[in-house]
Amino acid sequence: HTVVETKALEKHYQMGGQHLRALKDISIRIAQGDFVAVMGPSGSGKSTFMNMIGCLDAPSRGQILLQGEALTQLSAAALAKVRNKYIGFVFQQFNLLPRTSALDNVLLPLLYNNTPRDEARARAQACLQLVGLGDRLDHQPSQLSGGQQQRVAIARALVNDPALILADEPTGALDTETGLEVMQLLQQLHQQGKTIVLVTHESDIAAFASRQLLFKDGSLISDRSSIPHSASA
Ligand code: ADP
Ligand code: ADP
Numbered sequence: 001h002t003v004v005e006t007k008a009l010e011k012h013y014q015m016g017g018q019h020l021r022a023l024k025d026i027s028i029r030i031a032q033g034d035f036v037a038v039m040g041p042s043g044s045g046k047s048t049f050m051n052m053i054g055c056l057d058a059p060s061r062g063q064i065l066l067q068g069e070a071l072t073q074l075s076a077a078a079l080a081k082v083r084n085k086y087i088g089f090v091f092q093q094f095n096l097l098p099r100t101s102a103l104d105n106v107l108l109p110l111l112y113n114n115t116p117r118d119e120a121r122a123r124a125q126a127c128l129q130l131v132g133l134g135d136r137l138d139h140q141p142s143q144l145s146g147g148q149q150q151r152v153a154i155a156r157a158l159v160n161d162p163a164l165i166l167a168d169e170p171t172g173a174l175d176t177e178t179g180l181e182v183m184q185l186l187q188q189l190h191q192q193g194k195t196i197v198l199v200t201h202e203s204d205i206a207a208f209a210s211r212q213l214l215f216k217d218g219s220l221i222s223d224r225s226s227i228p229h230s231a232s233a
């Protein structure tokens with residue numbers, strides 16, 4: 001089924017009397033199980049697109065449907081609720097809480113929706129095991145490598161079992177080899193049926209995805225599917 005659909009999506013910014021169309025007439029469907037790489041030069045609208053489908057900001061025109069639910073008419077509070085229910089975020093700089101164990105970082109999203117503490121703990125532990133950090137539950141971010149910190153962040157994004165994982169340059173702060181390891185993990189999650197959209201500047205990273213979108217000056221100029229490159233081959 002369709003996880004995200006946009007219809008004639010537009011985002012405009014007003015900057016000192018200037019009118020900027022940051023996104024122009026974007027109509028796209030992202031299906032369950034898609035692994036999408038969003039590419040394009042700086043300023044082409046990638047972050048704006050991610051902010052729209054991530055329910056972080058409202059469109060100027062057009063529609064977004066997330067799991068069939070129209071987002072356009074929602075208040076900021078309702079949008080935040082939809083965001084917490086359906087979306088897991090992964091950031092370039094990991095955004096983990098310092099001086100907080102990996103386990104507590106991962107179970108944090110569950111405390112917001114009142115999951116009982118024991119269940120939250122068990123789910124956070126299972127997610128850390130899934131990303132290969134079952135033996136690092138009590139480590140704080142400063143005791144982990146960059147790649148391990150990003151794995152914790154990925155576990156945190158998974159813990160609510162979201163319909164969609166959004167990753168903004170998840171390998172941008174990592175060296176090449178560690179970045180490829182993180183991409184192998186995302187590819188593994190894709191093979192397990194997760195729907196993932198990531199932003200990247202690097203075609204080596206985009207090659208892990210099964211679909212590549214190219215933005216230019218706010219327009220979607222290319223949308224192609226590919227056989228994902230297998231790093232394990
Ligand atoms: P990226 O590294 O993905 O290209 P940017 O540096 O373009 O991201 O933007 C980072 C954030 O700052 C984005 O979420 C965007 O909404 C915001 N931003 C970008 N350009 C401007 C601008 N001219 N004025 C205000 N905010 C901006
Ligand atoms: P990218 O992520 O591809 O670098 P962005 O989506 O950040 O591109 O930006 C697209 C365009 O919108 C750029 O011209 C940027 O300066 C502008 N922009 C982004 N966010 C804002 C904002 N909050 N206010 C004004 N202009 C913005």
